Structures are given as C-alpha cells and as structure tokens.
Amino acid sequence: MPATLEELLGLIEPAPPSPSVFLDHPSMTHGDSELPQDDQTLANISRILMEEDIVDKFLYQYSDHLKLQQAEQPFAQILSGAATTSSNAQESSAPDTLALTVLPSKGNNMDDKVCRFFSREVQDPTFYLNGSCVVEPNNMVFPGEGSTSMDMLSSLAFLKGMEEANMFLPTDNAVVDGRGRKNKFSMSGEMEADLGRRSKQIVVLVHTDTDEEAIALEKLDRLILNGYDKYLNNMQEVVRVTLDKENKAAQLSIYRRGRRGIRQLAVTDLETLLIHCAEAVASNDRRGARELLHRIKWHSSPAGDARQRLAHYFSQGLEGRLAGTGSQLYGALMGKRISVVELIKGYHLYMAACCSLKVSLLFSNKTIYTSVAGRRKLHIVHYGINTGFQWPELLRWLADREGGPPEVRITGINNPQPGLHPAEQIEEAGRRLSNCARQFGVPFKFRAIASKPEAVRAEDLQIDPDEVLVVNSVFFFRILMDESVTFDKVSPRDMVLQTIRKMKPAVFIQSVVNGAYSAAFFMTRFREALYYFTALFDVMETTIPRHNEKRLLVERDILARSAMNMIACEGADRVERPQNYREWQSRNQRAGLRQLPLDPDIVLMLKDIVMNEYHKHFTVNEDHRWLLHGWKGKVLCAHATWAADDASGSELA
Structure with missing residues (x-):
C-alpha cells in the first residue's frame, strides 16, 4: 500500500515495507528474515538509493x-x-x-x-x-x-x-560586523537602499580616518611653525600636576588604612630572576629558563611599575632568544609602522619627561647657529634623519638672524625602508621642512638619500666650498655595524668616520648613547643592558604618570625595541651596538678627527635648562671635552664636536 502524505513528511512512523514500495525487490517479512529489523531497514534504504x-x-x-x-x-x-x-x-x-x-x-x-x-x-x-x-x-x-x-x-x-x-538568531535581525556594529536587513525593497546607505557610511568612515590623519598633520605643522617650547612647557606642567595628584592619592590611601592595615606583599627580585634566566638561556638550559620565564611573566606587566615593565619586555626578548625567533620578533616590531603624528607625540612626551633628547637637539642647533654666523650658505648632512623635527627650530632662528637668513641645504641620509618606497619617510620629512622654510622665508633645498651610511661617499654629496658644511648625528651611530660582524673587512663605523673626514666639515656634531651593551659575550651584554635600561625606565616612572597612554608608546616603541633587539638577536640581526663615549673618542681620533672644545655659553645654557625645567635627579657634567647627561649618577648620553685633522681651520677651533 502506498505511503501517506504524513509518512512522506516524517510526521508519523512509516508502515512496514511492502512490495509496492520496493517495486522489483522481493518482500521481506520479520518472521523469515535472517537480519535484525534495523539492519533490514538500512539494507532496503541502501538498495533504494542505489537505483x-x-x-x-x-x-x-x-x-x-x-x-x-x-x-x-x-x-x-x-x-x-x-x-x-x-x-x-x-x-x-x-x-x-x-x-x-x-x-x-x-x-x-x-x-x-x-x-x-x-x-x-x-x-x-x-x-x-x-x-x-x-x-x-x-x-x-x-x-x-x-x-x-x-x-x-x-x-x-x-x-x-x-x-x-x-529561531536562534537575534530578534532584531542584526548581524555584528568586524567593528562590533549591527547591520539590519529588511524583507522589503528597502534592502538595497539600506545596503547602499551602509556602503556610503563605510566610505565616510574611511574618509573620516583620512581626515583625522590630515587634521593631525595640520596640527603638527602648526606646532612646528609656532615652536616646541610652549608645547613642551604645557606638557611638563600637565605631567607635574598629574604626578602630584597620584602621589597625594597614594599617601592619602596609606594614611586612611594605617600602618597595620597595609598588606605586606612579598617583593620579588625581578632583576635577579632576569639574570638567572639569562644564564639559563646562555647555557641552553631550556627547562630552567622556561620555569624562570613563567615566574617573571607572573610578576611583570607592561602597565605596572618600572621594574615590572622592564621585566616584561626583557622576558619577551629572552623568550625569543630561547625559541630562536629573535629575528622574527624584532622584524615584527620594526614592521609595525607608527604614524608620524603618533611618533612625534611620543617624542614630545619623552622630551617633556626626559631631557636627554632636548639637550642633544639644543646642543646641535646652537652649535650650528654659531658656526654659520656671518656666512650666507649652510649645508647640513644629517645621518639618521627620520621625521626631521629637529630642524624647524633652527630654521626659525636663522630666519630671525640679523642680516637675513642664509641659504640652507639639508641632505638626509638613512637606511632604506622595506617596501616599494625606501625613501618615503625621508622625502616626507623633506616636504615638511620645505613648507616650514617657505613659511619662515628661508631659502631651502632638501635631498633624500636612502642608503646604508657606509655606502655614501663624500663625492655623492655635491659639496660646495662656499657653504658652511656641518655633519650631524644624534644617537644614530649606535646602529652601525662594528668589527664583530665585519671582522674580515673595514668596519662600517670606520668607513663612515673616514667619509666625514674627507668631507672636511666645519664641525661634526656627535651625540652618542653611553651604553656598554655591545660586548660579544651575551651575559656581559645582558648585564650592561639591564643596568642601562633600568635607569631609563626609572626616569619614566619618576617623571610620567603610570596610566599615561603615550608613556606606553614610548616604552614599547622606543625603549623596548632597542632592548629586545640586543637580547634576542645575534650577528647582523643585532643592530643595537652602542659604545661608551671614551671608546668613541678613541675611534674618532684613529679615523683622523680632532675633538673641538665645548662652547661654554652652550654648556651654561643647557645646565640652566636642566636645572630649572626638569627633575632634580638629572645631571649635566663635562669630561674630556664631552658634555655628559645622566640620571642619578648614571651617564645616559654624551655630546661632542669634531673637525678633520687636516682641515685648514674651524670657526669653533
């Protein structure tokens, strides 16, 4: 008998199979079947589907x-x-x-x-x-x-x-997209219109992001034109007020709880754990290193105090070295592009909290301004130019100079960026500086050279004898390769210094990171880096509020990159190779450079600025014609001026 409609729809159990259902197949009854009932059903279904x-x-x-x-x-x-x-x-x-x-x-x-x-x-x-x-x-x-x-x-x-x-979907018929928003659909003809509206909204959002970037760049240009000093002073005042509020809140909390109410927490010696972990990594003790890394990560955090933040980034470097992925780790950090606006904001906060960068820029700009006195042409060869934010202040000074500004030409040299536009960042800096010079009324030319510094020759720079030639380097020579990599060739550092001597500049201004963490042995390098970066993170902890977002950017994208590269990488992949100022002094002299005396007026000006505008633990001293800048007795950086030994003379000699 044929099945009913309800049986077809699965509403009721079907009747036992009959010859009318299986057509050509013989009927099978439960009594004479050798198979169980379930097996018979499966066999019948299989035969049906095979037809x-x-x-x-x-x-x-x-x-x-x-x-x-x-x-x-x-x-x-x-x-x-x-x-x-x-x-x-x-x-x-x-x-x-x-x-x-x-x-x-x-x-x-x-x-x-x-x-x-x-x-x-x-x-x-x-x-x-x-x-x-x-x-x-x-x-x-x-x-x-x-x-x-x-x-x-x-x-x-x-x-x-x-x-x-x-039945299981939300009742508002909404779908959450990648941005966390709900997109609603309708059954009527408004569907296409709704899609069109949302498509237009997406376009508007893209244009909004671009507009925000353009507005930020416009603000940056206005900041450059109006000067950094006022902005830095305001930022320093905001930092002071915020720090005072945090300190008062902490003291009030301790006063309210009383001494007996304070929890006694076991203080973990993260510095000792880091050293022991580094020793385990150096000896290839993987099990011991992993156990120590687990303890360090448990007690560290990028949002904690200075030692916790330092331990967080150092443990990442040790973990990358232990896994053999240090190069990939550093490559990922460098591949993360930071917008110029965010980078400038980070530098501004760093300059407001730590006087190292401001001292170096003022030392360089004042030296150049003095060297070009009475001259009509100035040529600056800048090794390691990035955003070029150092030069607008000098252009303003030259525009206000008595007798009119000189003709200024800047040649920016930096390592090429990966990608299709290796000189994009340098060219962008040139466009911004050209705009500033036009606003100030200073004749200006810019040339970008995206190449390894040791590959640039004096003949490539089109030096004019009528120009006052100044060579400038602010903390850039720390990433030049040294003899440990090119032991069978001339060191790239010596090649650059010899090129500078052949240029015969009126003055070569050099600012160096006074770090001794470029030793060949890992443990020696690690201990020196730990000592140096402890001072830097202590500066950030003392001068910047803990919950400041820009502080995280500075620590992660400026300080931690250098530390992690030094820890996790070896060979040519380790680009962070600083030396102390006495080692640079010997190297420069071997390359045929003569050290010039410091300008006492510049030294006095910088000491007054550091004493009046920055924390009391910052120091400015002199040693062997080097201007030293430090924190709590630790020398962080050093500045000096040089000229070629065979030069006919120098305005500063």
Missing part, C-alpha cells in the same frame, strides 16, 4: 493517486497563472505537483516564502530569508530550469532548516 531511476519510480507511483491529485488541483489552479509557460507542459507538471504536495500546513510564515519560491515570484538572483540569510543562486535550484524533483526536495529541506535556524 538510478528512483525519482521516476517515485513520481510514477504517486502521480496516479486519485486522492492526491484531487488535493493538488486547487493549488495547481492558483499557481498556474504565476508559473512561467514551458515548451513541454507535461514535463514541468511533475515538479510543480511535487512542490505542492510537500508544502507545509497553512499558518506558518514559511508557507508564503516557499510558495513564492516555487511559483517564481522571486525573480531577484539573490533570495533573502527572514532578513537573516542570503541564498545564492548557485546554491539553490529553481523549478523549470532543468531541475529534478530531488533537487527541489533538497532546496525545500534547506528552506525548512533555515526557518528553524532563524
């Missing part, structure tokens, strides 16, 4: 059922007007009949959607279900387009599944 003409047999069996045809007739008349005429009406009647046969009962919202689907009321190539799902035409089969009844059954099953899945 290639099962669809035709299925349609042949049920298309002649009188009661089924009578039930189909009213629905066929309703859909006959909307259905597309076919060249062969007899072939298309079976799919339409089957579609009507398996329609759900009325009262369900799905009925209308399925009716519209099979009656081809949905002519759009994309079919939307309940505003929450998009059914692509490649995934659905429309009637009358060469589809079979089994295809339609699959499509209908898909639609029923989507109806059930919609």
